[in-house]
């Protein structure tokens with residue numbers, strides 16, 4: 001990494017110290033697990049969590065309680081050509097009231113993206129705007145009852161309304177991927193909308209989780225389908241965030257886990273997907289959503305060897321808010337299109353998201369230690385420079 005490139009230009013020294021403290025805690029699995037139990041206990045007794053907000057990691061990983069409160073942060077990052085995509089942290093909703101509410105919040109983020117360059121895209125989680133059980137049931141090929149069919153139709157309408165709003169606003173709407181066992185159901189709903197809306201530019205971008213063994217085949221067949229039918233494919237390439245749940249479920253049901261057996265196998269799949277994406281980047285849109293420095297270096301090298309501009313509008317890089325800022329700011333400075341994935345929403349709602357981040361950081365110890373190292377370096381540099 002070029003040491004002259006900016007690493008944390010958006011953070012004060014005090015904020016850097018707070019981040020370092022948090023990442024040090026997150027690198028200790030025992031502390032993370034103990035604090036998760038404490039956290040869950042406090043939730044179960046309905047402790048007013050707002051009093052603890054400073055001690056939860058919320059401010060490190062979430063930008064605010066609602067769309068408008070995230071704007072100052074987004075504008076601060078945009079000064080360094082790092083943009084923000086607001087991700088409403090409310091997953092696994094369970095009632096029509098919640099689905100409608102969540103879809104309305106996503107609409108607000110589409111409007112924000114239309115009116116403010118600091119927000120280039122919007123994002124939606126399928127389980128926030130529709131029934132998890134129905135995605136699963138229909139994806140498994142089971143017949144729906146008459147009342148379920150009505151709920152399914154409402155889910156289709158919600159998605160269509162969001163896609164239509166994104167198309168009107170010329171905003172790309174990304175669709176997150178969640179547990180693999182709902183993906184077939186989500187695809188049934190989303191793939192026809194992609195054909196409908198992505199006629200000559202990307203409106204919907206779906207997420208491909210490369211820790212799933214079959215995903216490169218799926219990706220290739222989507223690229224072919226897009227070429228055959230003449231639409232633009234938009235994808236966000238991720239490794240996948242639900243590994244533990246995937247393994248636990250497969251083992252409980254006596255199934256072979258759909259997730260790669262080793263990290264190396266996932267890495268190989270991810271690199272293959274990047275290769276496919278780069279070969280298609282003149283026509284199709286791709287978001288390289290990873291914190292993995294060697295993948296990012298690989299894409300940067302690929303662009304330079306193949307005369308592809310790093311600022312190609314079909315190529316974006318993204319990291320999560322509060323994580324690997326040193327990567328985001330330095331590739332943005334090199335001319336890449338970069339955005340942070342920025343969760344927002346009330347603390348109570350953001351808990352599952354924060355738990356995933358905490359577990360991920362404690363599991364990927366070497367990455368978390370690297371984060372600490374970069375923070376310490378920056379603090380040392382600032383001290384030297386007065």
Ligand SMILES: Cc1cc2nc3c(=O)[nH]c(=O)nc-3n(C[C@H](O)[C@H](O)[C@H](O)COP(=O)(O)OP(=O)(O)OC[C@H]3O[C@@H](n4cnc5c(N)ncnc54)[C@H](O)[C@@H]3O)c2cc1C
Nearest residue numbers: 176177238239240241262263266289290291292318319341
């Ligand atoms: C902008 C952005 C958007 C995202 N959106 C989504 C999304 O919609 N859906 C989603 O599921 N995730 C999403 N993620 C999270 C992502 O899937 C990863 O969990 C996270 O980014 C860590 O992976 P990495 O590529 O950054 O880094 P790395 O540290 O290189 O990889 C860690 C990942 O490797 C895989 N892995 C680790 N150990 C093993 C093992 N033993 N066997 C097999 N595989 C292993 C896991 O997927 C783990 O998360 C997103 C991430 C980013 C940055």
